[in-house]
Amino acid sequence: MLYVIGIGPGSQATMTMEALDAINDAEVIVGYKTYTHLVKALTVGKEVIKTGMCKEIERCLAAIELAQTGKKVALISSGDAGIYGMAGLILELVTKQNLDVEVRLIPGMTASISAASLLGAPLMHDFCHISLSDLLTPWEVIEKRIIAAAQADFVICFYNPRSRGRADHLERAFELMKPFKAAATPVGVVKSASRKKQEKWITTLGDMDFEPVDMTSLVIVGNQSTYEQNGLMITPRGYEV
Template sequence: MLTVIGIGPGSQAMMTVEATEALAAADIIVGYKTYTHLVKAFTGDKQVIKTGMCKEIERCQTAIDLAKAGHNVALVSSGDAGIYGMAGLILELVSQQQAGIEVRVVPGMTASIAAAALLGAPLMHDFCHISLSDLLTPWPVIEKRIIAAGEADFVICFYNPRSRGREGHLARAFDLLMTVKNPATPVGVVKAAGRKKEEKWLTTLADMDYAPVDMTSLVVVGNATTYVKDGLMITPRGYRL
């Protein structure tokens, strides 16, 4: 049995009961070292196999091989395992290899949901997720999606917004959006949601300070109706008040 578990953004309080029960039932825990640390309270004396960044295929293959050997394996993924997580890669590998193992996916709270609750209610109308990492997606494709989302006036949640190797991607995304959106459009940023160093702040497209943003951050860009009131970012659903 192989269970792919979304452990949420980082706080144990944001983990689902299903996720904690799946961790308790597992014999072996596999995951990126940061994520295995986040669930340390639930792993006890179980065997924990940790891997570093850019070892996703190796990590998933290890979990599959252990499950094929008869172990009850939990592969942990931050947020929701099916949103920029390990669920898709696991299912691709199991299908290609005809591994003959049962795979179960346990959902978790993704970063945009956790961030939205901290900011107010910015996702009350249509929204989309766009990752600014071009490790697996060509940058021209990402730019095309940014422009399309801006023209469609979606609220946009940017994942993987800025890293040491991609310091200019978020600024480029904002430049593209300002060709189709009002520069005064509200923007909310949440850093390390659900973790000890959690931070949040509000700004606009034009006034954005990119320097504090990193890979633990989630950036929410509002739509044409989004506004800020009393420190809360709100996107109206359209009710007549």
């Protein structure tokens, strides 16, 4: 059995019961070292295999090989394993090689949902996710998606918004949105959602400060109807209030 588990944004309180049960049932836990640390209290007495960044294929292959020996293996991802996580890669490897491995996908709370709950209700109408990491997607493609989403007036959730190697990507994304979104458009930022160093703040498209944003952050840019009131970011659904 190979469980592919989304452990949520960071705390045990935001994990699903199904995820907790799967981790409890597993004999071996495989994951990025930061994620294995987040579930450390749940892995006492279990074999834990952890790797660093950019080792996704190695992690998946290790989990598959262990599952093929008959062990119950849990491959963990933060958030939801099917949203920028390991679910797709595992299924690609298993199906393309026609491997005899039972895979069970366990959903989790993705970062946009966790961040939105802390900011108010910014995702009440149509929204999309865009990752600003160009490690696997050409930047030219990412730019086209940003422009299209802004033109369509989606609320936009930016994953992987800013890192040392991509210090200017978020600022460039905002420049691409400016012809289609007003400077007063509310923008919410949450860092380390559900973790010890959690921070959140609401600003605007025109006043955005990019420096505090990092890879643990989730940035939500509102649509033309989104507003901020009493410290809350709200996107109306259209009900008459």
